[in-house]
Amino acid sequence: MTVNITLIVLMAVFFAAGIYLLLERSLTRVLLGLILMGNGANILILATSGEGGKSPLYVSGTAAEDYTDSLPQALILTAIVITFAVTAFMLGIIYRSWVLGREDDVQDDPEDRRVADQDSYDYEDDADIIADTTEFADEGEPR
Amino acid sequence: MIAADLAPLAVVLPFLGAAVTFILIRHSRAQRAVSITTLSVTLLIEVVMLLAAPAAGTHAVRLGGWEPPFGIVLVVDQFSALMLVVSSAVSLSVLIYAAGQGMADGDEDGPVSIFHPTYLILVAGVSNAFLTGDLFNLYVGFEILLTASYVLMTLGGTAPRIRAGVTYVVVSVVSSMLFLIAIAMIYGATGTINMADLAVKLETVDPATQLVLHLMLLVAFGIKAAVFPLSFWLPDSYPTAPAPVTAVFAGLLTKVGVYAMVRVETLLFPGDRINSLLMVVALLTMLVGILGALAQSDIKRLLSFTLVSHIGYMVFGLAISTRLGLGAAVYYVAHHITVQTSLFLVTGLIERRGGTANVDRLGGLARLSPLLGILFFLPAMNLAGIPPFSGFLGKLGLIQAGVELGTPLSYVLVAGGVVTSLLTLLVMARVWNRAFWRSPVDAENPDPILLASKADGSSLGTSRHVTEEDTGRFAGKDPVRLLPGSMTGPTIGLVALGLALTVLAGPLFALSDDAAQEMLDRTPYIEAVLGAGADE
DSSP: OOOOHHHHHHHHHHHHHHHHHHTSSBHHHHHHHHHHHHHHHHHHHHHTTOSOOBOSOOOTTOOGGGBOOOHHHHHHHHHHHHHHHHHHHHHHHHHHHHHHHSOOBOOOOHHHHHHHHSOSOOHHHHSOOOOOOSSSGGGSOOO | OOGGGGHHHHHHHHHHHHHHHHHTTTOHHHHHHHHHHHHHHHHHHHHHHHHHHHHHOSEEEEGGGOOTTTSOEEEEOHHHHHHHHHHHHHHHHHHHHHHHHHHHHOSTTSOOTTHHHHHHHHHHHHHHHHHBOBHHHHHHHHHHHHHHHHHHHTTTOOHHHHHHHHHHHHHHHHHHHHHHHHHHHHHHHHSOOBHHHHHHHGGGSOHHHHHHHHHHHHHHHHHHHTOTTSOTHHHHHGGGSOHHHHHHIIIIIHHHHHHHHHHIIIIISOSSTTHHHHHHHHHHHHHHHHHHHHTOOBHHHHHHHHHHHHHHHHHHHHHHOSHHHHHHHHHHHHHHHHHHHHHHHHHHHHHHHHSOSBGGGOOOHHHHOHHHHHHHHHHHHHHHTOTTSHHHHHHHHHHHHHHHHOOHHHHHHHHHHHHHHHHHHHHHHHHIIIIIISOGGGSSSOOHHHHOOOTTSOOOSBGGGGTTSSSSTTTTSOOOBSSOHHHHHHHHHHHHHHHHHHHTHHHHHHHHHHHHHHHHHOHHHHHHHHOTTTTO
């Protein structure tokens, strides 16, 4: 199998830029990162199809090895459609996030913060049980 | 014509149902009827397939008449048939619950018109992922169910859901991307993406390359299955979704990841090269998950952490990878889908009756609604693994398998499994003590609905007595039934299914044991797809 060095370099650049953008807090950049990584993955699939050949239309007398491997192209087409749908949806929720709070950042989970801040002492679990000296609790002073 | 030839219907019927419900988007009653009918018929077909599976063995359906390994095949064996039946039964109950919620109050928390088509597409994606014998088709199945889940997760578009949805979507897309990259690399290494063909051809690949491909797939599925340390997205995103949606996500989506991991470990990369790594991962998933659950006070978040923790048990069985271990893992998956979903549905009912899912603000629910108490108690004890429930039987099988293996690491894992089970019991007991047993007046800042009672002191059936107050969820609205039969009914059904897994444990364990043997043998799968003698 031959390797097309241009495709490999292009893929590496896409992945590097994509991962860099993905690590940002701004949602628009995260989305751009995902798009770049998606394209990088597609180029990787293309690279696996090996050397180009004749277009995969049946012509009698052509040896099977002379055709281009068309399966990776079918995979790429499917992957492109999926990336397209996900991108559209992401744009939708980024816009919604902007409408709701004028925020384009990844937000912290408030419940996470609350749990992290809570005291390790919990009244319900850790309080001493009040010693009850009366024989019949009902007859003692009201609690 | 045998029953397994019906397999494509398990995917096609929900898709058709989705199309029809999309057309009927303005007729909510017709929508409900269509989606419930579709799922019932699908379930019926799958039950027929499951009953025929032990006799028929592994069977492959060639879509479009293409000969494998060129076309896409759907493969029905005992494992996939069992997963299909359990997942459809659970999704049908959740659908009825969601429809019941919508009928009971028709407010913003009930399913909006887009719910039904999206939900059916989710089910189609799950069925496709369980059935497919083609790695790229598995990717497509994952994308179908994930895209549907993005929509369900952000239903209504409120600020918390959008916040959680962003995390969820980004993490899922990254994991799918890793999967896609792994597929490209596997295709580059072997020139095929048919799983049976891969099972034969991957053996000829250089072992170092094999390891890279193997780990790439495991990381991608590990994110979807929420295996530690790839699990942090789950407790952040699941709890904000509407109750029925969280329930079906918790039951099904992570298990599809586990299912894919099982297929990778048994079919594509057999052998025990990374079993020690998997054991460590399983141990950490169980312990870190359950310790996280101990710190939570919101029941939905708490259950999300127990979900992560119990994924560890399935990885435990997978890592042992003997017939006994794998069989117990298969049984545990079936048990866990049912129990975890019923717990989330009950939490939806608790939230409705008590006004909140925060245990600090709840109290006295066992007296206010004994039915709710029973519905929570049974699956909670089942999850913790109290005998004689199915949770106990599954864990017992795993522990037996661990002891049978007898390596130091497997003994550590057995101990970890027991500790996790006890901690699960502690977590469930905390919820029980606070939300159900203590007096409602001990609750901190309780919702008015919790303290309100009728004039004669008996507990409320509807929200009629709190609608007159100025504040609260029900202020100024028409009174609604607090625990309508259309919501408790499906919950009771699902809890009963969890108990049925205990009653039917004998045949079910035999089935999962057979399924495990089938998977470990590999030849039935390969021969069903490629024809006899292909694995020579």
